[in-house]
Amino acid sequence: MNAHQDSSGGIDRRRLLTRAALGGATIIGATALGGLDADAAFAAQQPSLDPAINKSSFVEGRITGITGSVLEVAGSYGDRSRVQMTNVTSVWKVRATTAEVVEVGDGLYARGVEMPDGTIAADAVWVNIVNLHTTIRGIEKQRLHLSHGQHELVGNVIPDTTNASYAGRAPTADLSRLRIGQSAQVLGAWRPSDDSVDVVRVTVGH
Amino acid sequence: MACGSTSLWAGETSWFCCGNAWGPCTGAGGGACGNCQSSANHGAWPNASQACWDITRPDLCGENIPRRGCGSVMNVKHQCSGATVCITITDCGPRTKEWCGETACCNGTCRSNRVLDLTPAAYSALGDLSSGKLPVYIYE
Numbered sequence: 001m002n003a004h005q006d007s008s009g010g011i012d013r014r015r016l017l018t019r020a021a022l023g024g025a026t027i028i029g030a031t032a033l034g035g036l037d038a039d040a041a042f043a044a045q046q047p048s049l050d051p052a053i054n055k056s057s058f059v060e061g062r063i064t065g066i067t068g069s070v071l072e073v074a075g076s077y078g079d080r081s082r083v084q085m086t087n088v089t090s091v092w093k094v095r096a097t098t099a100e101v102v103e104v105g106d107g108l109y110a111r112g113v114e115m116p117d118g119t120i121a122a123d124a125v126w127v128n129i130v131n132l133h134t135t136i137r138g139i140e141k142q143r144l145h146l147s148h149g150q151h152e153l154v155g156n157v158i159p160d161t162t163n164a165s166y167a168g169r170a171p172t173a174d175l176s177r178l179r180i181g182q183s184a185q186v187l188g189a190w191r192p193s194d195d196s197v198d199v200v201r202v203t204v205g206h
Numbered sequence: 207m208a209c210g211s212t213s214l215w216a217g218e219t220s221w222f223c224c225g226n227a228w229g230p231c232t233g234a235g236g237g238a239c240g241n242c243q244s245s246a247n248h249g250a251w252p253n254a255s256q257a258c259w260d261i262t263r264p265d266l267c268g269e270n271i272p273r274r275g276c277g278s279v280m281n282v283k284h285q286c287s288g289a290t291v292c293i294t295i296t297d298c299g300p301r302t303k304e305w306c307g308e309t310a311c312c313n314g315t316c317r318s319n320r321v322l323d324l325t326p327a328a329y330s331a332l333g334d335l336s337s338g339k340l341p342v343y344i345y346e
Contacts, residue, residue: 058327060245062228075245076226092336107228109244111330126326126335130230131221133301148230168308168318183304185220187338190229197230201338205304 057120059083059110066104070119073108082119083110093127094161094189094198102127105192128190130197136182136204144178144199146186154196155186165203178204209281209292215271215344217321218310219282220300221329222250237297239276243325247291249280250299250323258298267306267319278346282322284332285341286312291324291331299323310341317341 059081065072071083085091085099089112093101102108102125109129112122134153138145144155163171164178178184185203190196223231224242236242238254252262253271264271274280278295300320309316322344326335333340 056331058245058330060227060326076228077243077245092334096336109326109330109335124330124334126330128229129335130223131335131338132230133222133299149233151230151233153230168305183301185305185338187336192229195229200336203305203308203338205308206306 056111056123057114059108059112059120059122061108063102063104063106063108066102069099071102071108071110071125073110083108083112083125084115084119084121085125086121089122090124091127092125092129094158094200099125107190107192128192130186130188130190132186132188132197134184134186136178136180136184139175139178139180143196144184144186144202146184146197154194155188155199155202156191156196158198158200162199163201165201167204167206171201175202178202209279210346211281212346213343214274214280214346215269215321216285216342217269217317217319217344218305218308218339219249219322219324219329219332219342220320220339221326221335222297222299222323224248224297224325239296242296243327245327246296246325247293247328247331248296248325249282249293249328250297251278251280251295252298252300252302252321254295254298262299262302264302264319264321266303269302269319269321271302271321274346281345282324282328282332283343283345284312285315285317285343287333289332291328293324293328297323308339310339312341315341 061073061075064074069085073081106127110122110125112120132148134146134148146153165171182204187201188197188199223244224234224237252264253259253273283290300323305320309318
């Protein structure tokens with residue numbers, strides 16, 4: 001085992017991510033990475049041998065500019081960050097996707113490794129993702145009317161994407177058992193253009 | 207206060223937004239403790255106070271979760287990957303009673319009932335935000 005491998009024989013993702021951000025990465029296949037999904041990304045964290053990358057960083061905010069593969073992000077507390085997309089960055093926007101769909105104005109959560117210049121080399125980027133505790137106020141074929149705190153919210157039903165989980169059961173495309181007045185957890189993607197949410201999964205209890 | 211290694215609870219965690227934020231999270235506020243931030247390693251506990259307990263009622267799902275108030279520190283560990291994050295309790299939640307019996311599984315082993323909510327920063331240290339829920343062990 002060397003500095004580029006973890007204890008299971010896979011490639012140290014942090015090391016690869018850093019090299020990718022610096023332009024020196026050779027992509028070697030998802031198996032060696034433990035898969036390119038965000039779940040697996042930092043699953044087996046190892047102490048880094050490089051003090052400059054000894055912990056992961058997190059970025060939250062709105063994208064104010066995109067320069068090449070770098071996202072300029074304005075944090076909600078006035079902070080500013082630069083997020084470097086690499087060829088090993090996993091991107092989610094309604095579904096697992098690619099960096100090409102990321103737009104100025106989108107909201108973002110990103111996890112990555114801080115580079116010496118302060119840029120975050122992103123391991124995973126979630127664009128416009130929300131996970132809201134809501135109450136169902138109305139049900140139409142193509143949208144749900146929801147309340148979230150003191151606000152009304154439209155949830156767009158996306159064909160082949162939106163699913164529902166009832167009382168802890170496996171998700172299903174059948175939304176017919178949703179009821180007005182039910183509490184519902186809505187995982188989805190915010191649409192900055194009209195402030196609605198594309199519903200990926202709506203979860204209701206009993 | 208440092209994160210400890212004494213077992214406190216196990217169950218399912220979800221995630222939520224709080225503090226200054228974008229989109230529907232705008233105006234989410236600082237939570238029950240007033241200082242919750244999505245970008246910090248914070249969490250919501252169902253028994254952060256008596257008033258909190260009255261809302262979340264984990265006991266209705268068989269979870270007699272002990273009181274841990276604002277500022278309590280917990281170490282949260284993904285049941286399968288072993289990834290951990292040290293969090294500070296800054297809010298009340300989740301509403302456990304609404305999700306009795308719900309499970310989150312990995313490697314064929316499941317944890318039931320929502321006993322914790324994490325901020326995006328904390329949850330993303332354990333797994334993928336798009337998963338929505340994870341099975342975890344909680345230490346203090």
